[in-house]
Structures are given as structure tokens and as C-alpha cells.
Amino acid sequence: MKVGVVTFPGSLDDRDAARAVRECGGEAVSLWHGDADLKGVDAVILPGGFSYGDYLRCGAIARFAPVMDALVPAARGGLPVLGICNGFQVLTESHLLPGALIRNDHRKFNCVDTRLVVENASTAWTNEFEAGQEITIVLKNGEGGFVADDKTLDTLEGDGRVVFRYVTDAEGRNPNGSYRDIAGITNERGNVVGLMPHPEHCIEEGYGPSLDGRAFFTSLIKHTLESAATA
């Protein structure tokens, strides 16, 4: 069970994602932005950070990295891919997922423990959750507002492709102004998932606010084993 973790220049949570993979029973394989080589992994994580500094639109340059030349067709072919924060931004820039992430509506970087509702518990990365389950996951971003046109949003909701929603505060606000409180989405096949919160920071007792992130990685292992069994 090999899970590739891509390091772009400016990736920050790559070692954290690799640790999460290991802690949850997988083998982490380091993938380099400059190599169009997925090294035969069973899944790929695009980690958080500021790829290439993100001085342009977040993820806009990472999209053109050689590793993405290998990753995009593999993802379209069903390879499980998880984009966390900057990774989610890279996935939207690569058009593997619809919509875009823009500057938080309050215009500040925001690091908080956030409550999420799991809406879709059938993707490669969420099958160990139950639909409707509430979880606590670290959120930390400056440009995490998910936006899309109404038609796209309706399609996402209609097709059950909204994977996570933020639990709103007393005034009905979510942490970054995301449309329809969307925190994470998936593609039509359910193999590519992107979300702004950071499950890799919620896997170890004593470090982070919960252990709710573990199910992302155990879901992947279950998915891969089941896929292998049916193949």
C-alpha cells in the first residue's frame, strides 16, 4: 500500500502527510515536483503549503509541474488523489475538481479547529466515515473560500459530490466565506477529493485537536484493498 506525497518547492505539510500515511498503516513514498514519475504508487496526496510561494493564484504554477503531467491522467483513470489545502487549490487549477479557492472573506489567515459534517461517505478517502457524522479537523488558510457558479454548485450538490461542509457559527457564518459552506468536494468517480481542512494534523494523541483525520487514510487503505479484490 504505497501512497505518494508530492513535494513542490514551498510545500509545508508534506512530511506531516507522510507521517499520517505511516501512522495509519500505509507506506509513504516521496514524489518530487520536477519528476513526471509516480513511482508506481497506489494513491497520491497533494499536501498543504505555498507551492512556488503562491505569489500568483494559489496552485496556478504547481499545476504546470512535471509531476502533474503524470498525475492528471492517472487521476482521470481512477487513481485515488487527496488534495489538502494547497493541494485542493492545485486540483482546482488542474481542473481535476471544479470551482476555485479565493481569499477568505474576512481577509485574514485563519488557524482554527473546525467542525465539519461528512456529507459523502462513499469516496476513496471517506468510506470509513458515516454520512452525517460531525468531525473536528484543523483548518488553516488565507485563501480557502470555495466558490463556483450556481450551476456548478447545484451539480455538486445534486450529484452528492459535496464531501464536507463546515458547521457554521451562531450567526450562520463559516470560517472563510465558502459558498454553501462547502469544505471539500470530489470528482464524479469519487477517487479525487479536495478539502481545505488538514486531516494529517488530527491523527496522533497529544498532537492536534482530535483523531478524526485517521479515517481519511484508513478509508484509502480499505478502498485500495477492495479495489484489488474486485479487480
Next chain:
Amino acid sequence: MSDTAATATAATPETGIDTVANAAATPDLEQPWAELGLKVDEYANIREIVGRRPTIAELAMYSVMWSEHCSYKSSKVHFKLWGENTTDEMREKLLVGIGENAGVVDIGDGWAVTFKVESHNHPSYVEPYQGAATGVGGIVRDIMSMGARPIAVMDPLRFGNLHHPDTQRVLPGVIAGVGGYGNCLGLPNIGGEVVFDDCYQGNPLVNALCVGAMRVEDIHLAKASGVGNKVILFGAKTGGDGIGGVSVLASETFEAGGPAKRPAVQVGDPFAEKVLIECCLDLYAAGVVDGIQDLGGAGLSCATSELASNGDGGMHVELDRVPLRDATLEPHEILMSESQERMMAVVEPKHLDAFMAITDRWDVEATVVGEVTDGDHLVITWHGEVIVDVPPRSVAHEGPTYNRPLARPDYLDALNADSAATLERPESGDDIRAQLLTLIGSPNLCDKSWVTDQYDRYVLGNTALAQPDDAGVVRVDEETGRGVAVATDCNGRFAKLDPYAGAQLALAEAYRNVVTAGAAPLAVTDCLNFGSPEDPGVMWQFREAIRGIAEGCKTLGIPVTGGNVSFYNQTGDVAIHPTPVIGVLGVMEDVSKRSGSGFRTEDAHVYLLGTTRDELDGSEWAHVIHKHLGGLPPKVDLAAEQALGEALVRAAQAGVVEAAHDLSEGGLAIGLAEMAMRHGVGVIVDGLDRVGATGEGEPLDAFTALFSESAARVLVAVPAGHAAEFEQLLGDVPHVRIGVTGGRDVEVTDLFTVSVSELRSAHQFTMPAVFGG
């Protein structure tokens, strides 16, 4: 100022550059030493050292390196107090001491930790975002240059009045700069301070601390040794930013038609620094670095002279090989530029290819700019002509030293006589309750998450504790959980009343914050923020503070490993409160066993440890309720601090501490409120009448028991069933069981009840009301 322009052109006709030969031939040329911040005798000294008039490039180097910031010329006569107060026992854990980029301590299991705090005060006032951002960048490079991976940062910050219009300009910019740079570097920000006081209105303090970790054998030092070894400049290109940032040299020294006038504040690129971190760590791992130095204050002037001075030979640098962002920069400007995200390495020729392969992989520009020579001079050439030829030690380490006059300020007697004892104190439960709510929402005690939520505290996945808990705690060894706790503190009001005691109280509080987390204190760093050293009263404060810290550290048995002095924090004749910020670092065998600062479960016993006296002079209560500052600070009892610390570490290791919280500003009342608000678990205090009734304390009235700021005190919550074991572990430490956790209120029997939600409303309202949600 046209003098410099005239000087710069008064050079060899062929190149327009002032060479050593030209300097020798024109000994009587007027030079702008005064404008560069040098004194007449300093200039004469330079002429004597080089045996002629200095070239403009040499003059530039000496002026920045002999600045107060780089040379510590007003402070270093007092540094012998560090050595005099460091015992052999304290040195045992010290792998690298004061004088290197940062001190290094042994934390066991083959791990070494380096940490240091520095100031970036003046740039942050001029340009808050970039000033604060590059403050973080600079301290991180100091840590990197020791061979360590940076693992955490924290920022002790001080601003003027919360409601002053200029605070609206300075604070949001500083916070965004700290966050913008640190977040993009991928370093968790795990603590620090946000303090408001009118004395900082024109002089905000932006101090930045970084912690790094490495294996003991991986320690690197800033020295250039080995004849023929290559000197490599790598990282960002050199531009015209930050020229003379460390000295009084200002933009008017640039001639018309030269580089556009730029502020003396540097501009940061955190992405470049992040790549530089990873690149350096790969270089260290490959074993291809012989010596390394970061480029910070005084830029290339500092890096070349310090590397050469610390080595055993000379150095030759071809300055024209330095990659430039602005081709019009002149040699002396290149030497003074403080462009960020640059490092200088000394590399053996056989490792050169491997070095370049690693920098290429990270797309980091690296250029061989010179080599180590068998001479004893630092020689810098510009297109083949010698423009600098100096003994490097004279630049880096043998700058002027001043034993400035010092005198206890005349105002102190009156200030010390003006005790808070005369202030009206509340008596009824309702009045005490109302003052508690006022205090919990006051600028220094209110919720700071508006600030700290702009910092990433989770990145790297090793954060076991962060703000608002007492100390930041991070794991170093992922196998065993071994890690460190760090806290910074200083109450400038106490230091104003008595700088010796105030500095010791800062040390004691940081020490206490580390032990409440369950860590054993190991080492100290300090950032000494003061007014003008030319004011004898300020110099006296400075001397008293250093003496306090040095003697305090000796009593506590933990060495000072390094730090920073920031003078001239004053507007006109009015200096800031003396603000010796102290950082203490402690070690834990398994940081997942640390104690947080909030009540977690119901029915836990709540103990007050330490002795409470009637000590309200300089308190937050006097400051907020009566706008009063006078009297004498609380009693310093370092033996009590140490006994308390040892007991807390024992108790934490025994697993009988559910939560522990240091008592400082606002005393017991604020401590109880903070512990209850942390996780929403309340407390019933039925033993207030026992506070002060034990030990040496007089029986105290309820108000004094609640708001006194006596030192050496901690609140501890102990799970039901562990009380006897806990009390036994305390030994002789004075303690009273004052209550039990539970409910959703802070209830003080027969006095008042306030709900956690009402406390939170008052606590959380303040900063968003000023700065927006």
C-alpha cells in the same frame, strides 16, 4: 547630503571606484564618517588600523559593523556578568555558548536544541508588515546557520495604547507580517506575548524567537578555515534594500541617478527562505559544508568579516561576482545591503560539485565569490582592484567599547514611594465581580486569538501545546516523544519600578511557564529592549537588568545561551519601560504527557501552590482600574520558584496533573477565569479564606487574595483520587486546596458567581471590537 556622492566620485578616474591604492594616494580626502554614524575617535581608530584613510567600501563596512546593533559597543562591558555567573555545572549542558549565531544545549538522547530571541523593533514601526516579517526571517536564518532544522517560532510583541489610531496601523501589519512570513515558512508559531502600554506608542517591540533541533554531531559554526576552501554566496540576489539598516545611515547618502531611494527596511520573500531551509538541510546532510553564516544585519560586511575573523586564515572575496538584483549598485552598497534570504558557506573544493548539485535541485542560486587564503587579511576586490584590505577581527570583533555613565534615576524614589496601597479597593462581592469582568476584557488580559489565529500552530505535526497555554511545547524526536517547552515573559512595569527585580520576575515567570507544562528548565535566551544608552538612567536600568538575569540564572542553575540587545527604544527624552524579555527552554522526555492550562474534567481538586502576599504595586489591577504605576514589584524568591518547579515536574511525570496554570498578571482571579474558559469547565472556590493564611503570608481579605500578583504561584487541577499522592509530591511547597472543578461558572463561595459564558463574552469582545472580526 552631497558629501558621500562627492566621495564616491573622488576615486580612480578609470573605474569610478575608490580603491585601496586610491585611498593611499589621497590621504587627506574628507570622508563622511559622521554621517555614517561614526564618532571622531572611531574614525581615527579606523585610520590607524588600516594605516591610511579607509576606502569608501571599508568605511561602509566599519560603520555598519561598529554600529550599536552589530558591535554591542554600549552593552558588552556588562556581558562579563554572564560569564561570572555561569558555573561549570551550568556549562555541562551547553554545547555552544554566547557569541555564536545562537546557543546550543544538549537535551539528551543525542539531540541538541538551539534557540534565540532577537528584536526587529525599529523596522516594524517604520513598515510593520515587512519589519515583522523579516524579523522572523532573520532569527530563522540564525538558527539554520547552527546546522539545525527550525522547528518553531514565537513572537513577544508590545504595542502602544490599544485604542490609539497608530496602533491600528502598526498592530495589524505586524501580525500579518509575522503570520505571512512564518506560515509560508512552515514553522508553527507556538506562543509569545501581546502586551499594550502607552510607553510603547512610538516604539513598538517586535521580538522574534526561533527554536531549532539537530543531532549533536551536526552542529555547524560560522568560521572560514582551510586555505583554498571556497566561499559561496547562495540564496537570493543582492538588491538595494535595507542598506544601512543597522546603522544611522539613511537614504540621503544615495546620489541622484543611483538606485532609487529605498527605506532601510528589508523586504522579505518567505518562499525563498523556505527553499533555503530545505536546501541547507540537504547540504548539511550531505556533509559538504565546512562553515556557514547567514546574512542578516550588515549583510556581506558582517558575513565575510565574521567568517574570516572566526577562521584561522584570511579571505579573498571578488565582490563583482555577487549576483545583483540592481546592476547599478556600487561596491560599498553591495557590502551594506541587507537583502534577505541569503547565506554564505565555506566549502572544500572537493565538495564543490556536490554542493552545487544540491543548490541546483532546489533552484537556489549559488556563486563562488571567493576563497580562504593563507594571509591574515580580508581582501575584497572589484573587477580586480582591491577595495577592502583589513584585518577581519578589527571589523567583526574589535569594535569600540564604551563604558557609558550610569546613574539611578532621580524619579525612582518618588515612584517607589507611591504604593498601590493607597488605592481604593473593592469590598463587596458585586464590586469584585465587576472588576474581574473589567480586567478579563482589558487589553493585556483579553483573548488574543484575533492575533494567534493568524498563525499556523500545527504545521510540522509536532505541536503538543501552543497559545493560549502557558508554554509552547514541540516534539523533537518522533520515536520517543522527547521534546522541548518554551515560554517568553516580561512585565515592563515591574522592571520600571525595579529593573533588577523586574528582570528576575521575568525570568521567574518564563521558568514557571515552562514547569507548568511539565518540562525541566534547561537554558535561557533574552532580548533586552531599552531606551537610549546615552541616558545614564537607562544605562543603569540596563546594568541592573543584566545583573538580575545573570544572578537569577545562577540561582536557578540554567545558563543564558545568547540573545540580543535593542537600545534607542525611545521617543525624544522618554524611554520605554525597561523590557528585558526572557525566554526559557525546558526539556521533556515525552511531550505528549504535557499539562495544559485549562480545567478538563469535573470534580478535580484545585490547588493554589506558593505564598500569596499583599502585592498589588505595579499590578494589572492598579494599571487597569486606577491607571496607577508605583511602589515596589512583588518579592522575588527564586528558591521558592525552583522548589515549585521541581515539584511540578515530579507531579507531571507521576501523571497526577490534569492542568496547571501560572499566576501572573491579574493574579488568582484571572488564573481561575482563564482555566475555566479554556475548555468551558467551571470551578467552585470554597477555600479563599485559606489563601495567605499559610506560610509567611498574613491572612488576606478576599480582594487581595484574588488580585495580588505575588510570584512563585501556580494553580493546579488534580484528578479526584490523586490528591494525597499530589500533596506528597509537593514536599515543602506551600499549598492550599481552594476548590473543585465543575459546573459552568466560576463561583467563589459567599462572594460572587460569574458564568463562563459571561467571562468569555467580556474576554473575547475586546480585540475584534477594535480591529474587526
